[in-house]
Amino acid sequence: MADKTHSISAEDREKLIKVAFEAKEGTYSPYSKFAVGAALLALDGHIIKGANIENASYGGTICAERTAIVKAVSEGVRRFKALAVVTNVPSSISPCGMCRQVLREFCSNDMDIFLVPGDYPRPLKENERPEQGYIEGGARKTNLAELLPDSFGPEHLELPRA
């Protein structure tokens, strides 16, 4: 279930981003050549890695973010305080809609999510503005409230039925 969280420290963020780059090495993406790594910081401080795993059927493909969440939850880790996602393209890339919904199940709306370009760290580009969440190194800081506004979540299933 979601926890109210606070922003993680710059030190924790840098560590998480570093682990997301390591996680990307686990990619199996022979079709798209689009490598993604995700690092999920659990409330207890340990970090779960995920990579995108493609499939010849295409539909069987699973994203890095869902790999990390499924690994964590299946090992009994269900409370998180930050996520970093890195790709091999020089822009910060947002999670797909399906991953946003899966994150919504276990992460609070205000949990830090860092979207990290493959060429991190680098100077901000002209179109990457701090008011859009861009931070030093070219990463973008966001959260689920921004990525998945007005969302459906587990609490809605607890409502009494009419």
Ligand SMILES: [Zn+2]
């Ligand atoms: Zn996804």
